[in-house]
Amino acid sequence: MLKVENLSKAFDGRIALEKVSFSVQVGEIVGIIGRSGAGKTTLLRCLNGAETPDTGHVFIEGKDLSRFKERDLLALRQRIGLVFQSFNLLQSRTVTGNISLALEILGIPKKERRYRIEKLIQLVGLEGQETKYPTQLSGGQKQRVGIARALAGNPAILLCDEATSALDPEATTSILALLEEINKELGVTIVLITHEMDVIRNLAHRVLVLDQGCIVEDISTEALAKGQAHHALTRSFINDDQVNLADCLRSFVTEKAFSVAMPVLRLGSMRNELSSTLLTDLYRTFGITASILQADIRGKSSGGHDTLVLTLSHNHEHAIQWLSQNVEDLEVIGYVSSDL
Numbered sequence: 216m217l218k219v220e221n222l223s224k225a226f227d228g229r230i231a232l233e234k235v236s237f238s239v240q241v242g243e244i245v246g247i248i249g250r251s252g253a254g255k256t257t258l259l260r261c262l263n264g265a266e267t268p269d270t271g272h273v274f275i276e277g278k279d280l281s282r283f284k285e286r287d288l289l290a291l292r293q294r295i296g297l298v299f300q301s302f303n304l305l306q307s308r309t310v311t312g313n314i315s316l317a318l319e320i321l322g323i324p325k326k327e328r329r330y331r332i333e334k335l336i337q338l339v340g341l342e343g344q345e346t347k348y349p350t351q352l353s354g355g356q357k358q359r360v361g362i363a364r365a366l367a368g369n370p371a372i373l374l375c376d377e378a379t380s381a382l383d384p385e386a387t388t389s390i391l392a393l394l395e396e397i398n399k400e401l402g403v404t405i406v407l408i409t410h411e412m413d414v415i416r417n418l419a420h421r422v423l424v425l426d427q428g429c430i431v432e433d434i435s436t437e438a439l440a441k442g443q444a445h446h447a448l449t450r451s452f453i454n455d456d457q458v459n460l461a462d463c464l465r466s467f468v469t470e471k472a473f474s475v476a477m478p479v480l481r482l483g484s485m486r487n488e489l490s491s492t493l494l495t496d497l498y499r500t501f502g503i504t505a506s507i508l509q510a511d512i513r514g515k516s517s518g519g520h521d522t523l524v525l526t527l528s529h530n531h532e533h534a535i536q537w538l539s540q541n542v543e544d545l546e547v548i549g550y551v552s553s554d555l
C-alpha cells in the first residue's frame with residue numbers, strides 16, 4: 216500500500232526526518248510513536264504530498280508521489296483520507312454539510328451525495344445528529360464527523376494525526392473501536408501517529424518508533440507485548456505508561472544524557488520507604504537535591520504501590536546507586552535539561 220524510501224527533510228538546515236524507510240501492507244494498521252518534535256507530523260505530511268521531501272521517495276500503491284502532476288495529486292488525495300487531532304470541521308456547516316463538502320469537492324452529484332452521506336453517517340454512528348453544528352457535538356462526535364469526511368472518497372488508506380489526543384478516555388476508546396471496525400469491514404489501511412502507547416496497543420498491528428527524525432524501532436505489537444522491544448526509547452514509552460508520566464513532562468524527557476542533563480528517576484516501593492527520610496538522607500550523603508515531578512503515594516494502609524518520579528540536581532552515579540539500594544525498584548526513565 217505504502218512504501219517510503221530514504222526520506223529526508225530539513226527545515227532551515229535543521230533535520231526533521233533522516234533517511235526514513237518503511238513499508239505498510241494492505242489492510243495493516245501501523246502506529247508511529249515519538250516524542251514532541253520527533254518528526255511525526257512532517258512524515259505524515261510527506262505521505263500525503265503536503266510536504267515535499269528533500270530526498271527520498273514515497274510510493275502509494277506502487278506510484279511514486281514525486282512524479283505526480285497536480286491533477287494526479289488530486290486523484291491521489293481521494294485514495295488518502297486524513298483525520299486530524301483538532302477535527303478541522305467547518306463551524307458554519309452541519310454534520311451533513313461537513314461530510315457533503317468532501318463529496319462536493321470530489322464532484323459527486325447531489326443525488327449520489329445524499330445516499331453516500333446517509334451511509335457514512337450510519338457507518339460512524341451519527342444517526343440523529345445530522346442537522347447539528349460542530350458546537351453542538353461532543354469531541355467524540357466531532358471526530359466521528361471527521362472520520363466520515365475522511366472516508367467520503369472511499370480511500371484505501373487513512374492517515375490519522377493524533378486522532379484521539381483531544382478526547383477523553385471514553386471517547387478515545389469508542390473512536391479506536393470505530394477505526395478498528397473501518398479497518399476490518401472496509402479493509403482500509405491505517406497509519407496513525409500518536410504519543411500514547413495505549414493507542415498503539417489497542418489498535419495497531421505494528422509500531423514504528425521515531426526519534427529525532429529516524430526510525431529507531433519497527434516492531435509488531437505482538438512482539439511488543441512479549442517485551443521484545445530492542446530500543447531504550449520504546450521501552451521508555453512502555454514504562455512511561457506504567458507511571459502515567461504526564462504528557463507535559465513526557466515531551467521534555469530525552470533518552471540520552473547531555474552535558475547539563477538531570478536524570479529522571481522512577482522510584483517504586485510497597486514498603487513505605489518513599490514517605491520516610493529517603494530524600495533528606497540523599498541530600499545529607501551526597502549534597503544532591505531531588506525535585507518531585509510526580510507522586511502516587513498510597514501507603515501500606517491501602518496496600519498500594521508508591522511511585523515517585525523525580526529529578527536529581529546532578530547526574531551522580533553513586534547517588535543513583537545509593538538510591539537503588541534503598542528502594543525496592545528504581546529506573547532511570549531519561550534525562551531533562553537543568554533549566555526545565
Ligand SMILES: Nc1ncnc2c1ncn2[C@@H]1O[C@H](COP(=O)(O)OP(=O)(O)OP(=O)(O)O)[C@@H](O)[C@H]1O
Nearest residue numbers: 226227230231249250251252253254255256257258
Ligand atoms: N514548517 C516548518 N518550518 C520549520 N520547522 C518545522 C516545520 N515543521 C516542522 N518543523 C520542525 O521539524 C521538527 C519535527 O517537527 P514535527 O512537527 O514533524 O514533529 P512531531 O513529532 O510531529 O512533534 P509534535 O508531537 O510536537 O507535533 C521540529 O524540530 C519542528 O520544529
